[in-house]
Amino acid sequence: MPQTRPRRRAKKHTSVFRRVYGGLVVVSALIVGVYILWPMVIKPPAQQTEKPKPPAQNSSSTSQPEQPSGPVRREQTYNILLVGVDDGHGNADTIMLLQYDVPNQKVGVVSIPRDTMVDRDWTRIPKINAAYGKGGVELLKEEISRTLGVPIDYHIQVGLQAFVEVVDQVGGLDFYVPEDMYHDDEGGFVINLKKGQQWLSGRKTLELVRYRGYGNADIGRTEMQREVLTALAKKLLSFGGIANIQSFLKIFNEHVDTDLSWTDITFLAQSAFGLDTETGVTTAVLPGRGDAVLGKTKWCYELDPDQTLEMVNAMLNPYDEPLTLADLDLIKGESYLQ
Numbered sequence: 001m002p003q004t005r006p007r008r009r010a011k012k013h014t015s016v017f018r019r020v021y022g023g024l025v026v027v028s029a030l031i032v033g034v035y036i037l038w039p040m041v042i043k044p045p046a047q048q049t050e051k052p053k054p055p056a057q058n059s060s061s062t063s064q065p066e067q068p069s070g071p072v073r074r075e076q077t078y079n080i081l082l083v084g085v086d087d088g089h090g091n092a093d094t095i096m097l098l099q100y101d102v103p104n105q106k107v108g109v110v111s112i113p114r115d116t117m118v119d120r121d122w123t124r125i126p127k128i129n130a131a132y133g134k135g136g137v138e139l140l141k142e143e144i145s146r147t148l149g150v151p152i153d154y155h156i157q158v159g160l161q162a163f164v165e166v167v168d169q170v171g172g173l174d175f176y177v178p179e180d181m182y183h184d185d186e187g188g189f190v191i192n193l194k195k196g197q198q199w200l201s202g203r204k205t206l207e208l209v210r211y212r213g214y215g216n217a218d219i220g221r222t223e224m225q226r227e228v229l230t231a232l233a234k235k236l237l238s239f240g241g242i243a244n245i246q247s248f249l250k251i252f253n254e255h256v257d258t259d260l261s262w263t264d265i266t267f268l269a270q271s272a273f274g275l276d277t278e279t280g281v282t283t284a285v286l287p288g289r290g291d292a293v294l295g296k297t298k299w300c301y302e303l304d305p306d307q308t309l310e311m312v313n314a315m316l317n318p319y320d321e322p323l324t325l326a327d328l329d330l331i332k333g334e335s336y337l338q
Helices: 007-043 129-148 160-169 202-210 217-237 243-256 262-272 304-317
Strands: 077-086 092-099 104-111 154-157 173-178 182-183 190-193 197-202 256-258 281-285 290-296 297-303
Touching: 077 160, 092 129, 092 217, 092 262, 104 217, 129 154, 154 160, 160 202, 160 217, 160 243, 160 262, 173 202, 173 217, 182 281, 190 202, 197 202, 202 217, 217 281, 243 256, 281 304
Parallel strands: 077 154, 104 281
Antiparallel strands: 077 092, 092 104, 154 256, 173 197, 182 190, 290 297
């Protein structure tokens, strides 16, 4: 007599199949739902709509008639101020202005020397770094925007500890140190690096970007910071995985001050994964000379007008037409030390 398979076993297989099928349906529905809702939740950040006032409207000089219409901002092109802060000392250790053109996947990063000359009534020290000491990141944004004639949409202010932890999180940096570096400021921070290609931990990378003993003084330091941050950005964009993202978010929450919202950061981060760091990123230092004297203050950094205008238009101008020197507010020294 032939054997027959028990019915309850068939029912069990059917039940398992239904549960698996039902689970797949739910997961599929969730994926479709996220796909549909994601653009509604994660939207492009807002842009600064007000154009910086030209110098004539900010000073006591003869005012000029307002133009009936101004330039139009390119969509999804953002200017973000990056400030590295010396933890506990109230100084802006690094100042950079970054532009991210999302549609064209281009990034321009311009380093702003801390001694860049300004002439304002809120300070006796005619250097742009004094804006941070006087009024924090908001005043610094205003001064850079006024000096360079471009709007600044957001800021990211990073403490030194965050920098160390981010470098360590990506596994350190392989970098060429251009010269032997040693400095002991007797305040607990010692710089001790040897010339040559080497692996740098977060702590050693911090020593590299804080070294000041270059022949061209702060400009050499600014250029080194630019090179290091470019190398770090390339490594960050190649990093992935939930565990790494969670670690970065923890560092960000603990050590970074920004007016970008979570959805703003998500949109920009998601967009940046399509960026080619070899061809899409341009970095530079504002051109000028560092031996200018204004009032009683020596060693101010005077921006070269024509070269600065060219750089601003190439890397920072978010408008659909070029800026002119009349849009910038560049100060000339009264004399020079060299």
